[in-house]
Amino acid sequence: MASKDDTQAKAPPETRNVLQFLRSSKSGMKIRVGALNGKRVDYFKGKSAVKALLSPGYAKVKNVPKVTTEAEAEALLQSSIQYAFYLRVDRGAPTGSSTSPRHVTVIPQQQFAQDAYFVWLYEGSQWTTYAGGLLMVALMLAAVMFPLWPPAMRLGVWYLSIAMLGLLGAFFGLAIIRLIFYIITVVIASPGIWIFPQLFADVGVIESFIPFWEWDVPKKKAGKKKKAKAPAGANPEEQLANNGGAFIEEVGDESQEQSRPGSRSARVEEVPDVDS
Numbered sequence: 001m002a003s004k005d006d007t008q009a010k011a012p013p014e015t016r017n018v019l020q021f022l023r024s025s026k027s028g029m030k031i032r033v034g035a036l037n038g039k040r041v042d043y044f045k046g047k048s049a050v051k052a053l054l055s056p057g058y059a060k061v062k063n064v065p066k067v068t069t070e071a072e073a074e075a076l077l078q079s080s081i082q083y084a085f086y087l088r089v090d091r092g093a094p095t096g097s098s099t100s101p102r103h104v105t106v107i108p109q110q111q112f113a114q115d116a117y118f119v120w121l122y123e124g125s126q127w128t129t130y131a132g133g134l135l136m137v138a139l140m141l142a143a144v145m146f147p148l149w150p151p152a153m154r155l156g157v158w159y160l161s162i163a164m165l166g167l168l169g170a171f172f173g174l175a176i177i178r179l180i181f182y183i184i185t186v187v188i189a190s191p192g193i194w195i196f197p198q199l200f201a202d203v204g205v206i207e208s209f210i211p212f213w214e215w216d217v218p219k220k221k222a223g224k225k226k227k228a229k230a231p232a233g234a235n236p237e238e239q240l241a242n243n244g245g246a247f248i249e250e251v252g253d254e255s256q257e258q259s260r261p262g263s264r265s266a267r268v269e270e271v272p273d274v275d276s
Helices: 004-009 013-023 046-053 070-083 127-144 151-188 236-243
Strands: 032-036 039-045 086-094 102-106 117-120 193-195 213-215 246-252 264-270
Touching: 004 070, 013 046, 013 070, 032 086, 032 117, 039 046, 039 086, 046 070, 046 117, 070 086, 102 117, 151 193
Parallel strands: 032 102
Antiparallel strands: 032 039, 039 117, 086 102, 086 117, 193 213, 246 264
């Protein structure tokens, strides 16, 4: 019986390029985490793969089959199942709490469907993992061989570490000073003043120090927008569009026309949507 790697090696280059695109972050597919035979795996929904093959990102990939319709995408994904890059699974109950990964089980019927789930058996390109591992080994060797460095390099590293520690200490010192100043201003000048109010905000380095100070005033929540009224004098079609399928027509009150000639009443009339 052929192994998974042997089966994947039989895939044509075009099919492999398609699977590399789907496995990469460029595809935009929603990846879920499941448990297959006690091991954590990634799986996806068929609809997500079809959407990725119809996206503009796939159109820019070279040496891949052209896909313009959902039927072509489904046919391409069905033909790729035989190379065991992914397999159809049934999704079961969570392994623990409701937020834990779900159990997934490979089923015999390997037929592609948009509402089905498929587990990844292909890890994609691993060059970034290998490069990161080599870099980590090089850094560890450099740290171990630090006593053998030239004196100038060791002195430079010492100055650099002192500078980094100084910046870190200055940041924590500024955080403590602004907190103390805020507590003082809360007591003597409520509601209090923050120095560098954007210091811990998700902004750039320069924006973190702008403005210099700011009152600690809570931001007002945006109120609900009122529904716009139909303008006076609008025709029935315009009132229909503005009121969501109904318009208000003013008519005279015939029963009280003689006693109160100026009285008016409103009548709401439902009409069919002219756009449907």
